[in-house]
Amino acid sequence: MTRIERIDVQMVDLPPAAVRVDAMQSFVKQETVLVTVHTSDGLSGTGYSYTIGTGGRAVMSLITDHLVPALLGRDARPVEALWRHMLDQTRATTVGAITSLAFAAVDTALWDLRGRRTGESLWRMAGGAHERLPVYDTEGGWLHLPVEELVDGAKRAATAGMCGVKVKVGRPSLAEDAERLAAVREAVGAGFEVMVDANQAFTSAEAIRRARTYEPLGIAWFEEPLPADDLNGHRRLAASTSVPVAVGESLYSVQRFGDYLAAGAVGIVQVDVARIGGITPWLKVAHAAEAFNVAVSPHFLMELHVSLAAAVPNGMYVEHIPQLRAITRSSLVIEDGHVAPPDVPGIGIDWNPDALDDHRVA
């Protein structure tokens, strides 16, 4: 038995380097909650989750008030049982974002610990399906940028060897969205993927109308076209267009993904390891998607998702948004438009203690 002896919880803020504006929000903070679990055999593992600016202290409260007391003294090894135990302690606060983010930081720490104990990387523990995966870029595609900058961003991503670029949509008129996308397509040529992301801006009817204009541009996917919870809207949209419907960053339970898969409402699953509640449920979603012949291209959290997406056969692309640069000594290398998962024990993130001290807010 390797008993959980101490759990440290802290929060750092990692403001994005550039302003980010999409159809729903702009954000200037990234509260990053870190949990470190120490065990009786002298090991420790660290996990994390994030907010885009609201709820960090609520996540901290759930962890310190309820999860830490529920875990101290327990065997750290059976992560599925521990996840279930966390759920039992907090059931009436689930389903939901805040609770999932709290679970995720703890669950990821337990996986890190498992890898450090057994000497295996997360990528291998979780399946090890691919040695590397292609990367696409999001940093140059924000909604507030004028079309010239959008085109420049796409060209930069292409020059950097990435496989594609994501462009935010949701400008007031369909014509303006279409014009911006056409300019990007013309600049990058046919052999480069262009994804679009509406950040939940549309009604189903409007999304169906806009999707038709994306089809001739060979758009790779239409991300978060509708309020994430609108199952029937996604089903209707997916049935109406040849553009794959990408959804999942704002779904908070394995069962919810089951609904979308069963309804044919999702073409590309974008499950987010923090928002789904950790690695334990993330893998279930990926495996469920495989059962439906649906690919997984996870949302954000590149440093962790590279290991998870590469671990499963249906892993597709990794989204390039370096999030942890300021607080880690490790970094991912993009070669030939691809990124390889770290193959060191645990989740493969080398935290920088001094930098954590500098960024700590709680």
Next chain:
Amino acid sequence: MTRIERIDVQMVDLPPAAVRVDAMQSFVKQETVLVTVHTSDGLSGTGYSYTIGTGGRAVMSLITDHLVPALLGRDARPVEALWRHMLDQTRATTVGAITSLAFAAVDTALWDLRGRRTGESLWRMAGGAHERLPVYDTEGGWLHLPVEELVDGAKRAATAGMCGVKVKVGRPSLAEDAERLAAVREAVGAGFEVMVDANQAFTSAEAIRRARTYEPLGIAWFEEPLPADDLNGHRRLAASTSVPVAVGESLYSVQRFGDYLAAGAVGIVQVDVARIGGITPWLKVAHAAEAFNVAVSPHFLMELHVSLAAAVPNGMYVEHIPQLRAITRSSLVIEDGHVAPPDVPGIGIDWNPDALDDHRVA
């Protein structure tokens, strides 16, 4: 313009008088978060929400960190716009229990304020469909009680003139559940409703099997038979049995209720005004249910739900669990098995400041 000038937030703990055990949990705390909104015209309104023991501090954090700053200085009157503004501030923490509970306390305070400003009761503002509604009892039906106490509890509810009693199910064997229900049915006779509540204990297959044994007993509904998020399971169960499927206390968005209604997965909507995020979304769920010819019998929070259930044409029963007795000077009167909504300005709850002081934990 009646400007929001100050918002007070506090939390009291109201431990249940009796131990409560169901198929999923037992609980000994009721964290009750209260929000009072003060406006420039000298009025104030108070709303509240609750947890069953976990997450109270997280709810408080969301309110004080994000909702209060977003609301101060605004016109208190347009509650729909204010609800949407709260959502915009915290979108990436939604959907979910913690965020909904935070919204609910604020939204309910704004409705209380609206009623106090206009001189109308919540019941009238929300529609005023019924002058009174029948009441059923839950206090005598807990899962840990031996069958004799269960029977006594049901008899007490019948003697008190209530219309029915809710009995928890989910004992290990189907036979034991059936035996307990048969004893209750025999004790109360045919003219009294018996509801059963599994608190999400079963798989769909097991729920279908158990429901068949409830049918000959004339059970009024089968509440939370499955994990609340299992849409397809509820749909299959509802299609398989004549016992109405009651669900909703653990659903956290209007859209989610839309899914259940569209799928025929719910026979009785049990939307909870705290967990759905306040009166504003509660009414939308009730109205959507009406569009599907589905009744609403809300979960818990009797003191507030009596006004809401009586306000809408499809309001059905009120669940009798006095929750606020220790901290209020008002109380609901049951007459002839029915309860009438308060007809005073606002939500009709007369808080006791001294008692609030005594129970305050934050």
